[in-house]
Amino acid sequence: MGWENQPLNEAPLITTETAEGICRLGMNRPEKKNALSAIMYAQLAEGLKHADQDPAVRVILIHGTPECFTAGNDLKDFRDSPPTEGNSTVFQFLETISTAVKPIAAAVNGPAIGIGTSMLLHCDLVYAGENSTFQLPFVNLGLCPEAGSSYLLPLFLGHQRAAELLLLGKPFSAAKAFELGLVNQVIPDGDALPAALEVCREVAALPPAALRETKQLIKQHTAPVVADAMRHEGQAFLNRLKSPEAQEAFAAFFERRPPDFSAFQ
Numbered sequence: 001m002g003w004e005n006q007p008l009n010e011a012p013l014i015t016t017e018t019a020e021g022i023c024r025l026g027m028n029r030p031e032k033k034n035a036l037s038a039i040m041y042a043q044l045a046e047g048l049k050h051a052d053q054d055p056a057v058r059v060i061l062i063h064g065t066p067e068c069f070t071a072g073n074d075l076k077d078f079r080d081s082p083p084t085e086g087n088s089t090v091f092q093f094l095e096t097i098s099t100a101v102k103p104i105a106a107a108v109n110g111p112a113i114g115i116g117t118s119m120l121l122h123c124d125l126v127y128a129g130e131n132s133t134f135q136l137p138f139v140n141l142g143l144c145p146e147a148g149s150s151y152l153l154p155l156f157l158g159h160q161r162a163a164e165l166l167l168l169g170k171p172f173s174a175a176k177a178f179e180l181g182l183v184n185q186v187i188p189d190g191d192a193l194p195a196a197l198e199v200c201r202e203v204a205a206l207p208p209a210a211l212r213e214t215k216q217l218i219k220q221h222t223a224p225v226v227a228d229a230m231r232h233e234g235q236a237f238l239n240r241l242k243s244p245e246a247q248e249a250f251a252a253f254f255e256r257r258p259p260d261f262s263a264f265q
């Protein structure tokens with residue numbers, strides 16, 4: 001699946017723009033809170049791969065729209081046409097972002113939910129607006145962690161703090177994300193994207209081969225474990241998507257009611 005599947009007369013769901021050595025990849029589906037559909041993952045993966053290989057690009061910047069980073073995976077997709085195999089576009093995106101050789105920055109505004117938070121674990125520099133909120137509601141949706149978060153979060157935060165985020169799945173603020181070390185800086189509302197762009201300009205002026213080498217060295221010990229964790233999580237996630245617990249959670253979201261898990265064992 002690729003860019004060609006999108007009708008030409010519609011605004012792109014993923015915007016790409018390269019200037020000054022910075023490739024900007026924007027999630028652009030504001031009416032659905034930038035929820036990521038299968039085609040959007042394919043376009044993000046393609047955009048990332050292209051930027052990672054393009055000699056004109058020194059740094060990649062991922063962002064959403066002014067009100068929202070992303071509400072995570074499209075729950076309609078999860079309900080009606082869930083990924084069924086390990087090479088689905090969501091997994092292609094995760095593999096691409098976790099193995100990119102060039103620095104990746106992110107500018108977050110508003111909600112960053114599910115993969116909206118877990119993709120940040122694969123970014124190198126994260127700038128978050130004061131209004132941004134983060135959440136890993138996998139258990140709440142009858143699902144389980146993805147994107148290597150079951151390994152990376154305990155590694156970054158320690159077991160208890162990671163378990164709190166992953167088991168309870170509650171939203172947390174930009175200030176909390178900063179305290180946990182998940183974002184580099186909290187920026188006044190409206191300024192996260194310009195602030196991230198400013199840092200990207202600094203990065204783009206640095207020697208590119210040294211940047212790549214340094215990123216590779218930083219990640220060399222965790223990379224194989226992350227890949228392994230993502231494989232295990234992916235299989236568990238595909239199974240959880242079919243579970244009655246997940247079906248109840250998806251139905252509840254679209255019926256705008258609280259889920260009822262009382263009948264499950």
Ligand code: COA
Pocket residue numbers: 031032033035036071072073074075076111113114115137138141
């Ligand atoms: N998948 C599909 N559609 C989504 C979505 C998602 N993850 N998140 C939001 N939407 C849709 C809503 O269904 C709604 O569509 P509609 O206008 O056709 O009814 C639209 O986006 C606006 O969402 P709404 O819930 O009305 O906005 P809000 O400002 O009240 O709340 C969120 C915003 C992001 C907090 C809320 O939408 C939310 O919790 N979304 C689900 C997050 C989630 O669980 N993601 C999956 C993680 S694995």
